[in-house]
Amino acid sequence: MSYLLRVQLPDRPGSLGALAVALGSVGADILSLDVVERGSGYAVDDLVVDVEAGSLPDTLITAAEKLSDVHVDSIRPYSGILDTHRELELIDHVATARSDRLQVLVDNTPRVLRVGWCTVMDIGPHGAYRVVGSPSAPETHAGDAPWMPLKRATVLDGDDDWVPGTWRDMDTTLAAAPLGTSGRALLLGRPGGPEFRPSEVARLGYLAGIVATVLG
Numbered sequence: 036m037s038y039l040l041r042v043q044l045p046d047r048p049g050s051l052g053a054l055a056v057a058l059g060s061v062g063a064d065i066l067s068l069d070v071v072e073r074g075s076g077y078a079v080d081d082l083v084v085d086v087e088a089g090s091l092p093d094t095l096i097t098a099a100e101k102l103s104d105v106h107v108d109s110i111r112p113y114s115g116i117l118d119t120h121r122e123l124e125l126i127d128h129v130a131t132a133r134s135d136r137l138q139v140l141v142d143n144t145p146r147v148l149r150v151g152w153c154t155v156m157d158i159g160p161h162g163a164y165r166v167v168g169s170p171s172a173p174e175t176h177a178g179d180a181p182w183m184p185l186k187r188a189t190v191l192d193g194d195d196d197w198v199p200g201t202w203r204d205m206d207t208t209l210a211a212a213p214l215g216t217s218g219r220a221l222l223l224g225r226p227g228g229p230e231f232r233p234s235e236v237a238r239l240g241y242l243a244g245i246v247a248t249v250l251g
Contacts, residue, residue: 037066037085038092039113039149041229042099043106046078053102054082061098062087072234077104079232081149083113109229121147122242130249140221140246141169148239150223151207157219158183166219173224175199185220188212188240190231202226212239215247 044050055065063084072079084095096107125140125147132139137155144153154168156177163180165172179197182189191209193202198209205226212221221243225231231239 036088036090037083037113038095038110040082040084040095040099040110041071041079041108042082043077043079043108044102045104046073046076050078050102050105051080054099054105057098057102058082058084058095061094062090063095063098072232079108109227111227122238125242126245126249129246135167136250137167141167141172144221144223144242145169145171147242148223148235151226152224154222154224155214155219156180156183156211156222157217173199173201175201177202177222180220182211183220184218185211185213188236188243190236191222210236210239212236212243213247214243214250217247217250221246 042054044054051068058065063086065082065084067083069081070078071081086095092110096110099105099107125143128143129136129140141153141155145151152169152172154172155166156163157166158164158180163177163183165176177197177199181197182191189211191211192198193207193209198207202224206228208225208228208230210223210231213219214221221239223231223239
């Protein structure tokens with residue numbers, strides 16, 4: 036069983052090693068690590084850890100937070116493919132797709148940006164509508180999108196009136212980015228959080244911009 040932990044810890048030598056030892060003490064192995072954000076004296080890392088079947092995720096949180104100034108932002112099951120060049124592979128998949136490249140985009144984006152689901156939104160004569168969605172995208176569609184069109188990648192307020200009630204019930208954090216100048220937007224949902232960090236929004240913006248160029 037694998038979990039994705041988002042951990043905030045002091046940005047100083049030895050912090051990550053101490054965390055690895057703490058997680059190892061409860062039988063967890065770190066499979067991969069991504070630095071999400073660095074600030075003044077702290078770092079936010081995404082760690083994929085492997086544990087024995089039946090292990091409770093709470094034990095990981097308890098072990099990590101026994102360390103001084105360490106906080107687990109979120110923990111959720113992880114079944115993605117581990118790789119070190121996710122964005123580049125996604126762009127290549129979209130560029131070489133023989134059929135619906137937008138579907139390829141939304142199918143692969145959740146793994147790349149570590150979110151729950153992804154859709155492409157557009158605006159027509161009768162308002163906003165979903166163009167394509169990932170297999171994990173909610174069945175309930177947003178019937179309005181007052182935030183469109185977008186000029187840049189941004190975090191959206193998950194409590195706004197346009198957000199479907201089922202999304203709010205699942206405490207879904209949202210972010211979106213324009214797909215070039217097409218008027219369409221790439222919308223990401225992360226049920227249960229955590230909140231999107233500025234560095235994640237920047238990555239989303241860069242990725243959407245490059246993919247828009249590939250799509251033409």
